[in-house]
Structures are given as C-alpha cells and as structure tokens.
Amino acid sequence: MTTVLETPDAVTLTDDPTWWRQAAVYQIYPRSFADSDGDGVGDLRGVTAKVPYLRELGVDAVWLSPFYPSALADGGYDVDDYRDVDPRLGTLADFDEMVAALHAAGLRVVVDLVPNHTSDRHAWFREALASPKGSAARARYLFRDGLGEHGELPPSDWTSTFGGPGWEPVGDGQWYMHFFAKEQPDLDWTNPEVREDFLATLRFWSDRGVDGFRVDVAHGLVKDVAADAADLPTQAELDARTTLDGQHPLWDRDEVHEVYAGWRAVFEEYRPARTAVAEAWVAPTRRARYASSAGLGQAFNFDLLEADPDARSFREIISRNLRAAEESGSSTTWVFSNHDVVRHATRYGLPPRGDDTTKAGTAWLLSGGAEPVVDVARGLRLARAATLAMLALPGSAYLYQGEELGLQEVPDIPHAERQDPSYFRNPGVDAGRDGCRVPLPWTTSGPSHGFGEAGAHLPQPAWFAAYAVEAQDGDPASTLTLYRRALALRHELQTGERLEWLEVDGAGGAGADVLAFERPNGWRVVLNLGSGAVDLPGSEVLLASGPLGADGRLPGETAVWLRA
Ligand code: GLC
Numbered sequence: 001m002t003t004v005l006e007t008p009d010a011v012t013l014t015d016d017p018t019w020w021r022q023a024a025v026y027q028i029y030p031r032s033f034a035d036s037d038g039d040g041v042g043d044l045r046g047v048t049a050k051v052p053y054l055r056e057l058g059v060d061a062v063w064l065s066p067f068y069p070s071a072l073a074d075g076g077y078d079v080d081d082y083r084d085v086d087p088r089l090g091t092l093a094d095f096d097e098m099v100a101a102l103h104a105a106g107l108r109v110v111v112d113l114v115p116n117h118t119s120d121r122h123a124w125f126r127e128a129l130a131s132p133k134g135s136a137a138r139a140r141y142l143f144r145d146g147l148g149e150h151g152e153l154p155p156s157d158w159t160s161t162f163g164g165p166g167w168e169p170v171g172d173g174q175w176y177m178h179f180f181a182k183e184q185p186d187l188d189w190t191n192p193e194v195r196e197d198f199l200a201t202l203r204f205w206s207d208r209g210v211d212g213f214r215v216d217v218a219h220g221l222v223k224d225v226a227a228d229a230a231d232l233p234t235q236a237e238l239d240a241r242t243t244l245d246g247q248h249p250l251w252d253r254d255e256v257h258e259v260y261a262g263w264r265a266v267f268e269e270y271r272p273a274r275t276a277v278a279e280a281w282v283a284p285t286r287r288a289r290y291a292s293s294a295g296l297g298q299a300f301n302f303d304l305l306e307a308d309p310d311a312r313s314f315r316e317i318i319s320r321n322l323r324a325a326e327e328s329g330s331s332t333t334w335v336f337s338n339h340d341v342v343r344h345a346t347r348y349g350l351p352p353r354g355d356d357t358t359k360a361g362t363a364w365l366l367s368g369g370a371e372p373v374v375d376v377a378r379g380l381r382l383a384r385a386a387t388l389a390m391l392a393l394p395g396s397a398y399l400y401q402g403e404e405l406g407l408q409e410v411p412d413i414p415h416a417e418r419q420d421p422s423y424f425r426n427p428g429v430d431a432g433r434d435g436c437r438v439p440l441p442w443t444t445s446g447p448s449h450g451f452g453e454a455g456a457h458l459p460q461p462a463w464f465a466a467y468a469v470e471a472q473d474g475d476p477a478s479t480l481t482l483y484r485r486a487l488a489l490r491h492e493l494q495t496g497e498r499l500e501w502l503e504v505d506g507a508g509g510a511g512a513d514v515l516a517f518e519r520p521n522g523w524r525v526v527l528n529l530g531s532g533a534v535d536l537p538g539s540e541v542l543l544a545s546g547p548l549g550a551d552g553r554l555p556g557e558t559a560v561w562l563r564a
Pocket of ligand 1: 074077078114217340
C-alpha cells in the first residue's frame with residue numbers, strides 16, 4: 001500500500017467557526033480501517049492512503065476513534081498516553097502527515113478524547129500503585145478503603161457498565177473505582193491537576209491542527225464519591241436516584257459543565273475555534289448544556305439509533321431534536337451506527353424490538369445470528385432508505401465506517417478471537433461489539449480483502465467480498481454509489497436548519513408509514529417505511545434509495561429526494 005497522495009487540486013479550508021453545524025462526519029475506527037504495514041492492525045498511514053477514497057465519498061470531516069498507545073483492553077478507549085500515537089498505528093509524524101493530507105483534501109479532523117478514565121498502564125496510574133494510600137498520586141483517581149477488617153471487601157456493591165464489579169483491589173486494603181473495565185481506572189475530576197492536564201492535551205492536538213474533539217463518556221467525569229466507604233450509596237440506591245436533576249452521584253452532574261467551560265476557553269484560543277461533540281447518554285432534555293456554545297458545542301443525539309424504523313417515532317424524534325437544537329443554539333446530530341452498536345443494516349433486518357430499547361441489543365448475536373433470523377435484504381433496504389432521509393435532515397450526520405458499503409454485523413466471531421470486554425464481562429449475555437469492528441473489505445479477494453497485506457485482527461467472513469469497495473465502485477445500484485451521490489447532492493442542497501412536514505397519501509392508509517418533509521429551498525424528501533406504495537409529492541426525482549415503481553410511485557422500504 002502506498003501513502004503517496006494525489007491531491008492535485010488541494011482545497012483550502014476556511015476559518016468558518018461553524019463548519020461543523022451541518023457537516024457529514026465519517027467515523028474511522030483506525031485499527032479496522034486500512035493496514036499499511038501488513039501487521040493485521042489498521043494504522044494512520046492506512047488512513048492517509050485512503051484520503052482519496054474519503055474525498056470521493058464526499059464527507060466533510062473524519063472522526064478518529066482512539067489511536068493512542070493502549071493495551072487494547074477496551075479497543076483503545078484505555079489510553080496509556082494522551083499525547084502520543086500507538087507505535088502499532090504509527091508515529092506523531094504519521095499523524096501530522098495524515099492531518100495535512102486530510103486538510104489538503106478539504107476534510108476536517110476530529111479526534112477522540114477519553115477523559116473519564118486512563119488505562120491502568122498510564123504513568124499516573126502506575127505512580128498511584130507505587131505510592132501509598134493518601135498520596136497525591138492516588139488522589140488523581142478514585143481510591144477508597146475497602147470494607148471488612150483489612151479492607152478485603154469492596155467499598156460498595158457498585159457494578160461496572162461492562163458488567164462485573166465496579167471496584168478493583170490493589171492489595172493494600174484500597175480499591176479503585178472503574179465505570180468500565182478494570183484496566184480503565186476512573187480519574188477524579190475534582191482534582192485540579194487532572195483538569196489542568198487535559199487542557200494541555202486539548203492544546204497539544206489543537207496545535208497539531210486538529211479541528212475538534214469527540215468527548216467520550218462526557219456525562220460521567222465529575223462524581224460525588226464519599227471519602228468513607230460507609231457513606232457510599234448502594235447500587236440499588238443509585239439505580240433508584242433520578243438522573244434528571246444534575247445531582248446523581250455518578251452521572252450527568254451539573255459540575256461537569258464547569259469542566260467544559262474551561263475547555264471552551266481553550267477552543268476559543270484557536271482560529272477557527274476548535275469544536276467538540278459530547279458522547280453523553282443523557283435524557284434528551286439534559287443534552288442542551290453539553291451542546292451549548294459555552295460548553296462543548298454539540299452533543300450526540302442517539303434517538304434515531306435507539307428507535308425502530310417507524311415513521312411515527314422518527315417524526316417525533318426529528319421534531320423534538322430540531323426544537324431542542326433551536327433552543328440550545330447548537331445544531332443537532334444524527335447517528336444510526338457507530339463502534340458500540342449493531343450495524344443498522346443488520347438491526348433493521350431483525351424483528352422489531354418493541355420495548356427492548358437497550359442500545360446495543362446484541363444478545364441475539366450470541367446465537368451466531370441464527371435466532372432470530374436476520375432478513376439481510378430487508379435490513380439493507382431499510383438502512384439505505386432511512387440513511388437517505390437522514391442525510392437530508394438539518395444538522396450533522398455522523399456515519400460509521402463501512403455503513404457506506406451497507407456492511408452487515410459479523411455475528412459469529414469465534415470465542416477465541418473476541419476482543420471486547422463487554423463480551424467477556426457478561427458471559428452468555430452480551431455478544432459485545434466486535435461484530436461491527438471487523439476490518440473493512442476493500443477488495444473482493446486477497447488475504448484480508450485489501451485491508452492489508454496480512455490477516456485482519458478480527459476475522460473477516462467470506463461474505464465480506466460482496467460488500468467490498470471494489471465490488472461496489474462504479475455500480476449504479478450499489479450502496480457506495482448511493483452514499484456518494486447523496487453526499488455530493490447534500491453539499492449542493494444543504495440549506496438553513498429548518499424543515500416543514502408534508503402529508504403524503506397512500507392507498508389503504510399507507511401514509512401512516514411515511515415521513516415526508518421539505519427544506520426551505522424546495523428539497524423534498526419522502527421516506528416510506530411501510531410496505532405499500534405512495535404518491536410522490538414532486539416530479540423531479542433527484543435520488544432514490546431503491547427502484548421506483550413502474551407507475552412512478554414510491555414503493556415500501558424506499559426513500560426519495562425530489563424537487564417540488
Ligand atoms: C464510550 C465508547 C466506548 C467505550 C466506552 C469507555 O462509550 O464509545 O467504545 O467502551 O466509552 O471508554
């Protein structure tokens with residue numbers, strides 16, 4: 001693989017501080033994107049080599065999941081050093097070269113910041129383990145004395161988000177708290193040294209030309225963890241507490257916004273001002289403060305990702321989020337897939353989940369995808385239709401690598417090849433997130449479908465060949481072509497930040513399954529999630545997610561862009 005770039009007509013990025021408001025942002029999971037050195041792990045030079053691909057795809061920015069040094073206890077979200085590159089993924093010089101190449105192609109760069117926890121190999125944590133109880137080194141984390149005569153029992157019965165206990169003993173009667181895996185000790189964000197250090201990290205990457213940050217677990221940083229274990233609430237008490245008043249001991253506390261006000265001051269030191277998007281799994285009503293221009297600027301809205309493809313719920317979600325965006329002054333974000341959830345082309349091929357709105361919903365994957373049976377064709381049809389409609393909404397669209405190929409989740413990764421801690425910490429219950437992190441297929445043949453010259457760090461199934469870029473490139477009916485056309489047209493058509501709902505008629509009440517809207521410039525969008533055909537409210541078809549009926553009507557499970 002070559003990293004020589006052909007960008008004859010380099011694009012100049014503007015100083016527009018609002019570039020992100022309606023950007024299409026492509027998430028790269030670097031270890032699974034492209035492997036330039038044939039070690040089975042994707043790397044930064046791999047990203048650089050694919051800049052022409054990203055440019056042709058037509059996205060405005062890339063967001064890179066963590067590429068920092070890490071033992072990969074949680075796919076890189078366990079960071080050993082916030083200001084370096086994992087040697088398996090490259091060097092800081094490779095990073096600079098990648099940013100230069102992306103910028104020259106007109107693409108902005110967003111990096112992932114993981115402030116809630118370090119890894120257990122971070123210099124601070126090693127120092128904490130080597131230092132006595134009560135030391136300044138331990139005060140950067142949440143160490144507490146255990147219960148029992150010698151501290152042999154955990155300070156509380158708290159559980160980790162990945163399953164299993166939320167405390168880990170260190171052998172001297174003390175335990176440290178971790179929301180996630182035990183290799184991810186939580187920092188104490190009431191400690192000024194922790195706060196200062198992250199400001200240095202923000203400047204480090206901003207100085208290297210990074211345009212923005214995706215903030216991991218943004219709602220979890222500041223916690224109220226009593227010094228004395230006897231004063232800690234039980235897990236049941238925590239679960240019973242509302243998370244809506246800003247006072248929950250662990251989640252979405254009001255004080256976290258003081259941290260982000262400090263970050264905002266750093267963002268404003270740069271031209272254009274740096275920006276950020278919060279990964280905050282909070283109630284919709286609680287998102288505005290993260291998205292405020294005095295804070296991070298934008299917050300993920302996972303409502304569509306969590307919903308079944310149903311016209312009524314989609315419409316309610318879209319209206320609510322556009323209203324919220326207007327109130328916060330930010331723009332909203334739309335997401336169907338990311339590195340934490342089952343790919344939406346697969347999710348939509350599953351029977352409706354009804355009330356089970358768990359974000360990952362991966363339990364079925366434990367059966368290797370056999371139960372319930374996934375209707376792959378339907379999943380892909382619905383994903384293409386829903387995405388086409390989403391790309392016409394006001395706000396930013398976040399796309400996850402591989403969705404432009406209509407890639408399906410890999411359900412049957414052998415136990416021995418699994419990597420995700422949520423799989424290992426929930427035996428038999430959670431299949432984890434490896435199935436959406438399998439390296440991308442670029443070519444139809446070759447050792448790892450063009451991902452690299454050797455194997456892939458998570459095994460690619462044979463059926464990946466049909467989804468390869470090579471198989472789809474130039475095929476007018478392919479999902480890749482649909483994304484390219486949609487993103488190019490979106491550039492031309494993107495306008496204002498409003499929409500108006502349209503009513504569409506269909507035989508036998510089919511209109512109830514339809515979502516239709518118009519943007520101020522006459523750009524009309526119809527998403528038919530039902531099975532019956534509906535009339536088109538316009539004659540000039542710009543793009544459709546699938547074939548239209550011979551009668552010119554819009555069939556079920558299809559979306560269309562029109563001009564009035
Ligand atoms: C976020 C990331 C996820 C990670 C977790 C802990 O939710 O998206 O991948 O496991 O934070 O850092």
